[in-house]
Amino acid sequence: MVRIKVGIIGCGSIAKHRHIPEYAMNENVEIVAFCDIIAARAHAFADQYNAKAYVDYNELLENEEIDAVSVCTPNSLHAPVSIAALKAGKHVLCEKPMATSSEEAEAMIAAAEENGKKLMIGHNQRFVPSHAKARSIIESGELGKIYSFRTAFGHSGPENWSADGEHSWFFDKEQAFIGAMGDLGVHKTDLLRYLIGEEFVEAAAFVETSAKQNSTVDDNAVCILKSESGIIGTLAASWSYNGGEDNSTVFYAEKGIMRLEDDPDYSLIIDYKNGNSERHSLGTIQSNEEGQQTDTHVVEHFINSIVEDKTPPVCGNEGKKSLEVILAALESSAGKQIVRI
Structure with a gap:
């Protein structure tokens, strides 16, 4: 069985309610790292999943065992963090909106292509x-x-x-x-x-x-x-x-x-x-209302695209459009x- 080692960058609500539980349910995934500027959040999830905690995403990206990351940061950081991750050789699942401009989106797409990595945008x-x-x-x-x-x-x-x-x-x-x-x-x-x-x-x-x-x-x-x-x-x-x-x-x-x-x-x-x-x-x-946190299948499609080496269904070009x-x-x-x- 293929094991994709994943890091989560940004440990707010979208990570807590969507990304983390969906990765945890996926038999092809091992969550190995969490990063948040609020250290307590990263450490809480790291303790729960026996993973490493970071407050600087650049340090997380230096971890060579990580294959893929979820970018769950504020919108203004989606492009810079995703581009850094792709250049570090990580596959990227980025939350929406993928960027703050067409130029940023194009730079993300180029980084994925130049480094031979998957880029998927979290449209569920x-x-x-x-x-x-x-x-x-x-x-x-x-x-x-x-x-x-x-x-x-x-x-x-x-x-x-x-x-x-x-x-x-x-x-x-x-x-x-x-x-x-x-x-x-x-x-x-x-x-x-x-x-x-x-x-x-x-x-x-x-x-x-x-x-x-x-x-x-x-x-x-x-x-x-x-x-x-x-x-x-x-x-x-x-x-x-x-x-x-x-x-x-x-x-x-x-x-x-x-x-x-x-x-x-x-x-x-x-x-x-x-x-x-x-x-x-x-x-x-899927809903933000209590009791409506169902599987979005976003993580499932992202991981399958890596395991099967195929284009993600919501690739960078789709996110840009x-x-x-x-x-x-x-x-x-x-x-x-x-x-x-």
Whole structure:
């Protein structure tokens, strides 16, 4: 059996609730190192998993026994840490958004190629059962031509999720670069690209900071996106859905309407124009809410890409394309105009 030795860089909530438990469940993985600028966090996980603790990621990267790392740092560090890791000969699973600019994303992709290492971005929405089935339905032509969509990802904010609560780096533009659009919206751009099998070519958006006090990043955004073939729709990303989480997507098509994660009992619903309907209960989508911490399958795909020496399903190029939609939306809001992607 292949054993991939993994280090975790950044020991906050995304590492605690997603990366670490999913690595621990993977029979091909041994977690050997943890790093965090708050030493107590790194040491707590190191003690739990009989691993080494670091406060400087450069020292962790000097550990030659480490094959791969997860980069779970604030957004502004995603590119520099990932590039350093790739140059140190480590495979990299980087949290989203992968970078703060197209140039940073390109540098990450180049570092992976130049050093012959895997780079995967932690977009998990592709692996949700309802979304995987929806892609096959769209590809089959069962719905006919897709005309439009609406998608949303919103919850009450990272203070209820982050290890640092109200003082989280999520609210600091210098560390986060981007708010709800990078935390939630970029997941949906990746999902939409995956589902329709097309790239977006234009974006228009309103992006606001209105819900969170002492925040320097966006917390509410509504975007209009247009694809290559002319599919148009809206994407909402918000940290102000205070009554509960919304992670739904709806497609309006020639032969009917398909609803994903829009019903508490059925994760995929199709209402056809001819009066027929389908209801599918395919399991729950990942959520930040208590008791909803299901396997995202991100780590599984990352490790499989290393073991089987294949391109990760959300490689650097895919992460860059999803990021660029969000960057265009920010540019649109700032310039009050439609932006070509």
